[in-house]
Amino acid sequence: MTATPLDRARASRLLARLVRTQPAPxxxxxxxxxxxxxxxxxxxxxxxxxxxxxxxxxxxxxxxxxxxxxxxxxxxxxxxxxxxxxxxxxxxxxxxxxxxxxxxxxxxxxxxxxxxxxxxxxxxxxxxxxxxxxxxxxxxxxxxxxxxxxxxxxxxxxxxxxxxxxxxxxxxxxxxxAGHPAPDRSPTHGRPRRQPWRPGPLRPPTWxxxxxxxxxxxxxxxxxxxxxxxxxxxxxxxxxxxxxxxxxxxxxxxxxxxxxxxxxxxxxxxxxxxxxxxxxxxxxxxxxxxxxxxxxxxxxxxxxxxxxxxxxxxxxxxxxxxxxxxxxxxxxxxxxxxxxxxxxxxxxxxxxxxxxxQLVTVHWAVEQRLRAVRAVLVAAADLLEEPEPDGPGDRNADILTRRIRHLSLVSERAAGERPAVRNGIAELDAVVRDTNAVADEALRRHREAEKGDHTYAEPLRSLAALLATAESEPPRRDLAAPHRPCTRPELARLTDSVQEWIFTGGGRNPNLGHGLA
Known part of the structure; x- marks a missing residue:
């Protein structure tokens, strides 16, 4: 079999990786x-x-x-x-x-x-x-x-x-x-350095x-x-x-x-x-x-x-x-x-x-990504209800940030699986993208100390609940719609992407997309 240009390019990249060294102290x-x-x-x-x-x-x-x-x-x-x-x-x-x-x-x-x-x-x-x-x-x-x-x-x-x-x-x-104080080599990962500990609410477990x-x-x-x-x-x-x-x-x-x-x-x-x-x-x-x-x-x-x-x-x-x-x-x-x-x-x-x-199934990969999406939606809803800094808003923002990071990790790992798994989870890309947009909006409101917005939070909880029950029972379109009109463009896009994933065959329930008005 003759090697294609794509195969030769991939072989060249692997050979380069074999001898290439990463920057390190x-x-x-x-x-x-x-x-x-x-x-x-x-x-x-x-x-x-x-x-x-x-x-x-x-x-x-x-x-x-x-x-x-x-x-x-x-x-x-x-x-x-x-x-x-x-x-x-x-x-x-x-x-x-x-x-x-x-x-x-x-x-x-x-x-x-x-x-x-x-x-x-x-x-x-x-x-x-x-x-x-x-x-x-x-x-x-x-x-x-x-x-x-x-x-x-x-x-x-x-x-x-x-x-x-x-x-x-x-x-x-x-x-x-030598007159040069030892640098603080503690990792920050792009975040501000942690301040001295003060009593406050316990960080929720992430395990x-x-x-x-x-x-x-x-x-x-x-x-x-x-x-x-x-x-x-x-x-x-x-x-x-x-x-x-x-x-x-x-x-x-x-x-x-x-x-x-x-x-x-x-x-x-x-x-x-x-x-x-x-x-x-x-x-x-x-x-x-x-x-x-x-x-x-x-x-x-x-x-x-x-x-x-x-x-x-x-x-x-x-x-x-x-x-x-x-x-x-x-x-x-x-x-x-x-x-x-x-x-x-x-x-x-x-x-x-x-x-x-190769030991992973499409069902498991999709389930893990959905689980991470639901966690982000619930955390974003909590932050939207209480976004004020110097109170529950700080804790809610911390929870949301860690759940966004977890969603990113799950998506990166799933993108590296075998082709069948990658194709299965690709149908959730729009949902993940719009979920991140909603989360960014919640974090923005926290940074700008805006007041709580229950009318924004409730549709997010409804969408999270809909994604949680999509596997076990045929969904109803009235459940997918938010309780109030979508006044925010990112929420409207998220609602549309969730509905499209569920009602056009993206879900794993065999009843999805069939017999619906």
Whole structure:
């Protein structure tokens, strides 16, 4: 089949993404910390003739990857929490050592949990991939008491936490002595910086909105990781940990179809190159000192590029994990045989991740987008009834802003699904556009301190209720019309788009659009 110009253009874009780096601050400080935290436990373990303990302890250096240029306390807290995730992941998945099928199930479940936690707390990159990678490595080890190994990972991670905190303090101290106060690196995301806390009404919880999206994302990620492991076991691989780690690396930044397909190619390519590097390193049969230096170099390189291009980072992450697993395992495997096994498991992990990217239905995607639309309409109605600042209006405006952000997130994720799903949700584009226009009008009234308008709020509640009941019963046109004439153009457009979606077949109820006057 001859490639079309569109196919060639897409291939060129993917190739450019493979080598293009994203703008990011210099990370030499945390890269050096990662290298030290890798080399120190390995050197001590080799000196004590316990290389396996040092190799597993070296996994704790991955915690340093979560350091960022930020205030010392925040930076240290992020690395400490990453250390906790690495240690818990090794302990949980290590309970399945020696039982491959159970290991696949446990690692898939762990990937689901870590995805939920990272999504709920907006974890820093590299996100859930490192706890899942460490857990997967644990399943490849022979059965043994996991507590000393968990303690080694925790000790290395705590060392990374201490070094990150000290280096951040020294950085700010140096800035102060130079006459340049340390900049406030707390993220604002385009919003004004938060003022000191004062007693006031409690912010309403938002997890109800995000829970379905995060839950499904976690389940898809866990399914992709587990499927990669199942495929590896199906071809006779004794330890499918690398197939599961590859799937996690692909799914870590999102699991909707379009992005997964691209990342499977990009990160899969990086992993393949990394397998070749690992094979060459093991074929060289490095001595103790060279092994320590190589692992420190790989840790340094990973930290330098992980925020810029994760596909390039996999070129150093792969030999790091492979060499550590080789040192920790008493079973000797020929270097290129091991590299070939990793290459095959990489491909199987890509297949598992891509399959997980297809696990969504049109019905579910439309339902999530409708749910987000209804939440925005209800919040806009609340704000229109009480828009005055310095009172309930501030709280209502905050709720509406977060629900608009959630609607945008749901729409962006749905737009990245497979074509059938994208076509199904595209029918709601007009409803979403007009909903955002109404929300903008409500926020404008809040900013300008206008009085409440019940005649504007009631039609919004009616439209939200209509969208909520459209699936369960045939709609009536009199319910779709607002109780009072539409005096605002954005409300009239929203009413028209909702009616058009429901009464011209956009809804999912088979009765919609039939037998209506």
């Amino acid at each position: 210099q990370r030499y400080r945390t890269a050096t910390i990662a290298a030290v935290c890798m080399a120190l436990p390995m050197s001590l373990a080799f000196a004590a003739h316990r290389p396996a303990l040092g190799a597993i302890g070296g996994l704790g250096s991955f915690a340093a990857l979560y350091g960022r240029p930020s205030p010392p306390a925040r930076d240290a807290r992020a690395v400490a929490l990453a250390t906790l995730g690495l240690a818990v992941g090794f302990w949980v998945c290590g309970t399945a050592q020696g039982r491959p099928w159970l290991a696949v199930a446990v690692t898939g479940a762990w990937a689901t949990v870590v995805t939920l936690v990272c999504g709920a707390f907006a974890a820093r990159p590299p996100g859930m991939v490192m706890p899942v990678l460490v857990g997967a490595v644990a399943t490849a080890l022979p059965p043994r008491d996991p507590l000393p190994l968990v303690a080694a990972i925790a000790a290395t991670g705590l060392l990374a936490t201490l070094l990150v905190w000290v280096s951040a303090c020294l950085r700010d101290l140096g800035s102060a002595h 109800q909105l995000y829970a379905p999206t995060l839950t499904w994302a976690g389940l898809r990620t866990g399914a992709g990781v587990a499927l990669g492991g199942v495929l590896a076991l199906a071809i006779g691989a004794p330890h499918p940990f690398w197939a599961m780690a590859t799937a996690a690396a692909i799914l870590t930044a999102g699991n909707h179809a379009t992005s997964v397909n691209d990342r499977a190619l990009l990160r899969g390519t990086g992993t393949l190159v990394g397998c070749l590097v690992a094979g060459a390193v093991l074929a060289f049969h490095p001595g103790t000192a060279m092994t320590v230096l190589l692992l420190a170099f790989f840790a340094f390189a990973t930290e330098c590029v992980v925020a810029r291009n994760y596909a390039l980072a996999m070129i150093s992450v792969t030999p790091t994990a492979t060499v550590l697993a080789s040192v920790a395992s008493p079973v000797t495997v020929a270097p290129w045989t091991l590299a070939g096994e990793r290459l095959l498991q990489t491909l199987l992990g890509c297949v598992g991740a891509v399959a997980a990217g």
